[in-house]
Amino acid sequence: MAALRFAALVVFVAAVCAESQFQTLVHLRPLVSDEEQTKAVRELLSRLLGPRAPDFLLTVNRSMPGPEERDRFELRTLPGGRLSVLGSSGVAAATGLYRYLTTFCRCHISWSGDQLSLPSPLPAVPQPRRVTSPNRFRYYQNVCAYSYSFVWWDWERWAREIDWMALSGINLPLAFTGQEAIWQKVYISLGFNQTEIDNFVVGPAFLAWGRMGNMHSWAGPLPNSWKKNQLNLQHQILQRMRSLGMLPILPAFAGFVPGAIRRLFPEENITRLGSWGHLNCSYSCSFLLDSKSSLFQKIGKMFLLELVKEFGTNHIYSADTFNEMTPSSSDPKYLSTTSNAVFKSMTQVDPLAVWLMQGWLFVSRPSFWQPTQIKALLHGVPLGRMIILDLFADSRPAYSFTESFYGQPFIWCMLHNFGGNTGMYGTIETINKGPFEARFFPNSTMVGTGIAPEGIEQNDVVYELMNEIGWCKEPLNLTEWVMSYAQRRYGKTNDDAVAAWLLLFQSVYNNTVYRKDHNRSPLVHKPSLKLDTSLWYNKSDVYEAWRRMQAAISDLFTSETFRYDLVDVTRQSVQLLVSEFYKDLKNAFLKYSIVGLQTSGNVLVHDLLPELDKLLSSDKHFLLGHWLQTARSLATSEKEADLYEFNARSQITLWGPDGNLLDYANKQWGGLVNDYYALRWDLFVSTLIKCLQKRIPFNQAHFNQIVFQLEQSFIVNKVKYPDKPMGNTFAIAKKLFLKYYPQAMKNGEFDIDMH
Numbered sequence: 083m084a085a086l087r088f089a090a091l092v093v094f095v096a097a098v099c100a101e102s103q104f105q106t107l108v109h110l111r112p113l114v115s116d117e118e119q120t121k122a123v124r125e126l127l128s129r130l131l132g133p134r135a136p137d138f139l140l141t142v143n144r145s146m147p148g149p150e151e152r153d154r155f156e157l158r159t160l161p162g163g164r165l166s167v168l169g170s171s172g173v174a175a176a177t178g179l180y181r182y183l184t185t186f187c188r189c190h191i192s193w194s195g196d197q198l199s200l201p202s203p204l205p206a207v208p209q210p211r212r213v214t215s216p217n218r219f220r221y222y223q224n225v226c227a228y229s230y231s232f233v234w235w236d237w238e239r240w241a242r243e244i245d246w247m248a249l250s251g252i253n254l255p256l257a258f259t260g261q262e263a264i265w266q267k268v269y270i271s272l273g274f275n276q277t278e279i280d281n282f283v284v285g286p287a288f289l290a291w292g293r294m295g296n297m298h299s300w301a302g303p304l305p306n307s308w309k310k311n312q313l314n315l316q317h318q319i320l321q322r323m324r325s326l327g328m329l330p331i332l333p334a335f336a337g338f339v340p341g342a343i344r345r346l347f348p349e350e351n352i353t354r355l356g357s358w359g360h361l362n363c364s365y366s367c368s369f370l371l372d373s374k375s376s377l378f379q380k381i382g383k384m385f386l387l388e389l390v391k392e393f394g395t396n397h398i399y400s401a402d403t404f405n406e407m408t409p410s411s412s413d414p415k416y417l418s419t420t421s422n423a424v425f426k427s428m429t430q431v432d433p434l435a436v437w438l439m440q441g442w443l444f445v446s447r448p449s450f451w452q453p454t455q456i457k458a459l460l461h462g463v464p465l466g467r468m469i470i471l472d473l474f475a476d477s478r479p480a481y482s483f484t485e486s487f488y489g490q491p492f493i494w495c496m497l498h499n500f501g502g503n504t505g506m507y508g509t510i511e512t513i514n515k516g517p518f519e520a521r522f523f524p525n526s527t528m529v530g531t532g533i534a535p536e537g538i539e540q541n542d543v544v545y546e547l548m549n550e551i552g553w554c555k556e557p558l559n560l561t562e563w564v565m566s567y568a569q570r571r572y573g574k575t576n577d578d579a580v581a582a583w584l585l586l587f588q589s590v591y592n593n594t595v596y597r598k599d600h601n602r603s604p605l606v607h608k609p610s611l612k613l614d615t616s617l618w619y620n621k622s623d624v625y626e627a628w629r630r631m632q633a634a635i636s637d638l639f640t641s642e643t644f645r646y647d648l649v650d651v652t653r654q655s656v657q658l659l660v661s662e663f664y665k666d667l668k669n670a671f672l673k674y675s676i677v678g679l680q681t682s683g684n685v686l687v688h689d690l691l692p693e694l695d696k697l698l699s700s701d702k703h704f705l706l707g708h709w710l711q712t713a714r715s716l717a718t719s720e721k722e723a724d725l726y727e728f729n730a731r732s733q734i735t736l737w738g739p740d741g742n743l744l745d746y747a748n749k750q751w752g753g754l755v756n757d758y759y760a761l762r763w764d765l766f767v768s769t770l771i772k773c774l775q776k777r778i779p780f781n782q783a784h785f786n787q788i789v790f791q792l793e794q795s796f797i798v799n800k801v802k803y804p805d806k807p808m809g810n811t812f813a814i815a816k817k818l819f820l821k822y823y824p825q826a827m828k829n830g831e832f833d834i835d836m837h
Contacts, residue, residue: 106438108151110329110397112329112608114325115142116142119325122326123142124790126172126249126569130245131200138166140167141175142174143168148212148826152215153171154170154213154214154229155213156212157178157210159207161205165207167179167182171327173252173326174215177251177553179249182211188291190571191246191644192571194643199573201713215532217531218530219253219254219493220530221471223534224404224497225294225400225440225604226537227290227502228290229733231538231539233257234316234715237318240318246709254530255330257323264389267382268342274340277807278345279371280303280304282299282341284302285302285355286308287730288300290836296359300361301725311716313392327400331399331400331438332389333399333401334437335378335381336370336423336424337368337371337403338369339352340772354370355368356408359739361677373424377531379430382430398436399436401424403421409450412452412455414457419667420459422463423824424437425437425462427520436467437463437467439471441480444480444484445480457484460484460487461488463490465489467490470490471493471534473497474495476495476512477497477509488718491528492527494528494530496531496532496533496548498541498544499547503748504750506538506541508543508591513582514558514560515557530550533545536595542643544569565580572638574637576634576637580646584629585624585627602614606659606748606749608744611782613757624651628823629819632816632823639812647733649811652815653704653750656822660691662683663686663687674774679770683768687763691756694755694818696809697811699807700807706754706803710802713729713730732797733798736794741790742761752804762793766785769788
């Protein structure tokens with residue numbers, strides 16, 4: 083059916099109007115009927131509200147009043163008290179439903195839990211409420227999230243995420259699952275043998291960077307059972323996304339090929355790029371096929387034909403040729419020829435193809451990507467046939483120094499999170515004004531907003547805010563918004579909880595200083611005498627929020643989301659305390675105080691970190707065991723299970739074979755704090771004491787060699803960690819608070835670094 087619709091649309095490609103550079107985007111619309119979308123969104127309603135679902139009437143009608151190219155919904159109370167939601171798409175109807183639930187019923191849905199206590203009868207909408215999205219698209223996902231967060235997901239977890247996406251207004255998601263099975267077919271057809279393929283692909287926890295050509299050959303081989311499982315999963319993902327009116331973005335060929343291609347096509351001109359991620363050329367230095375080669379088009383066509391045959395298409399494809407890699411030439415002709423070749427490999431299969439590309443390369447390599455080079459790359463594709471993700475616009479918007487990407491449409495994105503790190507972080511003032519500034523930028527080509535975190539399931543509040551902003555025509559009142567957020571997240575108003583959120587919003591969630599490594603806590607970084615502990619906020623605000631959350635326990639202890647937030651605020655406070663202990667350790671060493679080292683070290687290693695580990699282990703959202711168990715659960719043999727666990731342990735610690743991106747994907751999880759981070763700090767303290775006893779300087783290089791053995795042992799050990807929470811969260815949190823809050827406030831003076 084999908085293939086027939088695709089063929090029919092290709093017939094009408096000549097009818098697509100080209101009067102405006104954006105008119106070529108008009109065909110990017112849901113291909114399923116209003117009836118199918120209505121059925122899908124009503125099924126979502128049943129999954130969400132169960133017995134209360136009959137109180138609502140959800141309908142999709144793309145011809146409802148309003149601009150055809152933009153999503154819109156209408157809320158109306160029907161005679162008898164039912165709530166009618168009319169949407170121009172399944173996503174619009176789902177968004178309208180969630181807007182009603184949050185605004186009128188004070189409900190809340192998030193990664194960390196739901197609060198769905200509906201009043202009975204339903205509150206009436208005084209008069210019909212109509213909302214139209216100010217932009218065409220609301221984008222979601224980051225290519226890296228497929229490794230940092232999605233890698234071990236089954237269909238049940240994906241189904242919940244897609245429901246959350248629809249309720250959040252997302253209509254343009256990546257859909258990268260299952261592509262390795264397609265590449266397997268292509269490589270075999272080209273003449274590669276299975277050994278060459280196995281030696282090229284990466285393990286499941288590193289697929290994101292294999293797909294972008296950053297790395298190869300690490301943590302594999304990828305079992306056939308994995309490829310088959312992910313292929314089937316992709317069918318389920320795409321069916322659900324499309325049924326709700328989303329436009330899934332499929333992968334395309336960016337030009338990277340296995341090194342063994344030189345055996346099959348020795349005459350081809352192949353460029354070897356430089357190393358990436360501190361990896362040597364055994365695992366990076368990717369091979370890039372000459373864009374002028376006929377083989378480039380042959381491989382691109384083979385891949386996309388197989389992909390569309392298997393999955394159908396919504397005519398939008400993602401490819402990144404130079405992500406965090408420097409091109410072999412800065413010649414504008416070379417760059418435009420390369421981008422044109424990538425686009426041509428799409429259009430020879432799908433004449434309606436639109437290329438979606440991350441704009442991260444312009445931010446990550448500014449010395450290379452000067453205006454001439456950026457313009458050449460972007461203008462290798464017809465205007466309007468390429469959409470750029472301004473990926474880091476919440477901190478380093480690129481539209482402003484590229485004159486709106488020199489005419490190509492772009493999406494203003496909040497990246498927010500790197501590596502799936504756990505720490506509290508946000509840029510709320512920036513995301514509350516940035517999209518509106520971009521929309522009214524001179525000659526703006528902005529066509530949407532997006533969220534593009536490298537990892538998810540943290541900092542729910544930032545994503546709730548950004549998703550709502552995607553439907554707003556002007557900035558929100560952040561004070562009013564967060565007070566309402568606290569009420570609906572817990573299902574009731576509690577003055578202490580509201581005060582805590584106000585404090586968090588003015589501090590840890592309001593970074594206005596550019597920085598990528600937002601979690602600098604010594605807790606999750608290799609011990610050194612030169613760790614950066616600077617902050618962008620007043621830590622006493624976090625400590626006071628900690629006190630306020632403790633005071634709210636008696637009123638909110640039945641709330642799942644409150645329990646999560648109590649753990650998270652306590653964890654953030656302990657993270658700050660670790661910085662204080664680190665400073666004490668460093669000062670004691672510099673003052674030649676063995677007693678000072680022993681005193682601070684004992685408290686840090688043998689009390690504070692173990693107690694933090696117990697707290698994290700008491701909540702299902704902070705468990706190392708869950709990460710490892712879900713990895714092993716996808717295996718069809720013990721050998722596969724061991725491979726997947728190796729991938730899971732490696733990614734969150736050493737990352738590469740030699741600690742190449744050490745601690746980049748750090749997590750504060752129960753099990754990991756005690757058996758990884760605390761052991762490193764214990765070794766650090768004992769090493770400093772020995773240095774003082776022997777009257778020798780601390781040698782960081784030697785310490786790195788010793789601690790590397792400890793880090794390696796964690797990856798290969800067979801310790802099994804609980805995948806279910808253990809202990810009483812509130813009792814553990816109270817113990818930590820009573821013991822450490824006085825010390826926290828003693829050290830809670832302003833500590834803001836604006837560099």
